Amino acid sequence: MAVVYPSVDWLNELLRVVNSDATYKKVAANWEGDFLCVVEMDQEALKDFQKPKILRGLISLFAAIPKDKRVAFKGTPTEKFVQKLGIALDQDIDLSKLDYEEMARKVAEIKLDEIKGASTYIWLDFWHGELRNAKPVAPGEVLSPRFTLTGPYAAFKEVVSGKVDTTTQIVRGKLKLRGDLGYMMRNAAAVTRFGQLMSSIPIET
Amino acid sequence: MWTFVSPRVIVFGDDALTFLEGEKASKVLIVTDGTIIKLGFVDVVKNNIKAERIEVFSEVEPEPSIETVLKCSEVARELQPDLIVAVGGGSVMDVAKAARVLMEVDVDPVAITPFTNLSEYGYKKKAKLIAIPTTSGTGADATWAIVLTDKKESRKLTPANKELVPDVTILDYSLVTNMPKKLVSGTGFDALTHAIEGYVSIWRNDFSDALCEKAVEMILRNLEKSYNGDVEARAKMHIAATMAGLGFGNSQVGLAHSLGHSFGGVFRLHHGLCVGVFLPYVMQFYLKSDAKARMDFLARKVGLADAEDLIEKIMALMKSVEMPTRLSEIITKKDFDENLERLIMNTMNDPSLGMSPRVPDVEQTKAIYQYAFEGKRIDF
Numbered sequence: 001m002a003v004v005y006p007s008v009d010w011l012n013e014l015l016r017v018v019n020s021d022a023t024y025k026k027v028a029a030n031w032e033g034d035f036l037c038v039v040e041m042d043q044e045a046l047k048d049f050q051k052p053k054i055l056r057g058l059i060s061l062f063a064a065i066p067k068d069k070r071v072a073f074k075g076t077p078t079e080k081f082v083q084k085l086g087i088a089l090d091q092d093i094d095l096s097k098l099d100y101e102e103m104a105r106k107v108a109e110i111k112l113d114e115i116k117g118a119s120t121y122i123w124l125d126f127w128h129g130e131l132r133n134a135k136p137v138a139p140g141e142v143l144s145p146r147f148t149l150t151g152p153y154a155a156f157k158e159v160v161s162g163k164v165d166t167t168t169q170i171v172r173g174k175l176k177l178r179g180d181l182g183y184m185m186r187n188a189a190a191v192t193r194f195g196q197l198m199s200s201i202p203i204e205t
Numbered sequence: 206m207w208t209f210v211s212p213r214v215i216v217f218g219d220d221a222l223t224f225l226e227g228e229k230a231s232k233v234l235i236v237t238d239g240t241i242i243k244l245g246f247v248d249v250v251k252n253n254i255k256a257e258r259i260e261v262f263s264e265v266e267p268e269p270s271i272e273t274v275l276k277c278s279e280v281a282r283e284l285q286p287d288l289i290v291a292v293g294g295g296s297v298m299d300v301a302k303a304a305r306v307l308m309e310v311d312v313d314p315v316a317i318t319p320f321t322n323l324s325e326y327g328y329k330k331k332a333k334l335i336a337i338p339t340t341s342g343t344g345a346d347a348t349w350a351i352v353l354t355d356k357k358e359s360r361k362l363t364p365a366n367k368e369l370v371p372d373v374t375i376l377d378y379s380l381v382t383n384m385p386k387k388l389v390s391g392t393g394f395d396a397l398t399h400a401i402e403g404y405v406s407i408w409r410n411d412f413s414d415a416l417c418e419k420a421v422e423m424i425l426r427n428l429e430k431s432y433n434g435d436v437e438a439r440a441k442m443h444i445a446a447t448m449a450g451l452g453f454g455n456s457q458v459g460l461a462h463s464l465g466h467s468f469g470g471v472f473r474l475h476h477g478l479c480v481g482v483f484l485p486y487v488m489q490f491y492l493k494s495d496a497k498a499r500m501d502f503l504a505r506k507v508g509l510a511d512a513e514d515l516i517e518k519i520m521a522l523m524k525s526v527e528m529p530t531r532l533s534e535i536i537t538k539k540d541f542d543e544n545l546e547r548l549i550m551n552t553m554n555d556p557s558l559g560m561s562p563r564v565p566d567v568e569q570t571k572a573i574y575q576y577a578f579e580g581k582r583i584d585f
Contacts, residue, residue: 182316
């Protein structure tokens with residue numbers, strides 16, 4: 001089933017695909033470690049979010065973060081971005097009641113410089129052959145992830161769509177990886193298989 | 206963005222070692238092994254360098270362990286050399302490359318990855334590194350990768366980082382003139398595997414293509430002659446090995462190396478033998494991928510019809526230089542069966558796998574091992 005990236009639906013599909021894969025279970029049987037993906041807003045994102053259904057996906061991630069956690073965005077470019085769409089940090093968000101056409105028009109008026117640094121934080125918690133959790137989080141909510149992968153939206157989009165694998169993006173300098181790199185090198189099979197599974201999810205454009 | 210990394214200077218020729226006469230250093234660490242000392246090569250190097258103090262670390266074993274790297278880096282920390290000279294084969298050069306970094310920074314060698322920013326750890330590259338290969342195959346004198354053995358887990362690990370590349374490589378043909386035949390074939394097939402895998406890697410680029418293409422051509426033309434004692438062909442092989450190193454070092458290797466690292470790690474076998482024996486099987490596996498067109502093109506470059514023809518040529522070359530063409534010529538069926546599961550998992554965990562143009566799943570990896578054991582053509 002094709003899903004929009006980024007969205008809660010995409011994260012749920014990721015959970016389903018990874019947790020139903022026998023190969024992943026086998027090659028990642030000893031893996032212990034979570035990833036925090038920091039997806040930074042860029043020109044490509046501003047272009048994509050002018051499409052109402054993709055913008056809906058992004059807002060579904062924001063809405064999935066509990067209100068009390070969202071306050072961590074206060075004063076950040078991310079708050080500025082959602083404010084420009086007419087959403088407040090402490091607002092109850094009913095996804096079915098938002099006017100995405102109107103919000104998409106507002107995105108078209110945003111200049112990247114105005115919201116530079118706005119980011120989405122995705123937490124992926126891998127444990128012994130299972131993806132235990134895949135959810136959007138607020139800044140600072142996950143304090144010491146084993147790995148942090150940071151980069152612009154366009155670079156993540158290329159990985160998710162299967163155009164390029166994560167390792168190549170890091171070597172090209174498009175994504176930055178921090179964490180226990182020795183552990184990752186020893187367990188390359190888990191990382192490779194996860195990448196294959198992630199890019200196997202059809203993306204609705 | 207992509208980068209091409211190479212030594213700053215490549216010196217080559219019959220008298221290339223005289224380049225060292227121009228080197229001035231306060232403290233020099235020579236990294237080598239016992240055989241190289243016996244052959245007198247270390248004395249030649251010592252006699253050419255002007256330095257106040259020269260220390261020799263000669264404890265490098267074939268397929269070196271992490272422990273050996275740590276031991277060498279301790280010697281380097283103590284000495285604080287401003288010049289490190291690696292005289293030997295790939296094992297020696299790999300230890301020297303790692304020790305240069307570890308003498309400055311306290312980091313697990315395995316954590317030296319392509320993603321590691323060594324300057325953040327305080328690495329300032331205090332010592333210059335000169336590599337002097339005494340075999341013609343590993344390309345370690347020109348690459349940013351090293352291969353270490355984790356004895357506890359019986360597996361090969363491949364730290365890699367652009368900072369690991371030697372500053373100077375010296376290709377003096379006199380050092381390989383008397384190389385044993387077995388080493389000529391093993392290291393020669395290592396070089397051929399580098400060149401072909403580098404050519405079809407998903408990280409290939411125009412620079413690596415040019416170098417890999419030329420290296421394949423030189424190796425196919427000269428390996429058998431070199432094996433049979435032709436001195437000129439031996440010199441060409443010495444050049445081709447470094448050329449292949451420059452090529453694959455900038456595009457990386459793939460499945461043949463993942464299988465070879467795993468096989469060599471479990472059975473403690475020579476690296477060149479291990480990657481070489483898998484090469485034709487991996488090329489057969491790649492026939493059902495985009496890499497086929499690349500291999501067809503490469504075949505035509507060397508005067509052959511297509512990829513199938515190239516694979517046959519390589520199989521014939523293996524036989525003519527007495528390389529085993531199947532795993533059953535190297536290990537027993539009992540050893541194979543007992544270790545198959547571990548071989549598969551170590552292959553799947555080898556980072557080179559990710560750069561292969563066709564990545565096998567667990568079942569396909571198992572089948573490749575079984576076919577290679579029996580010498581059967583890969584048909585899936």
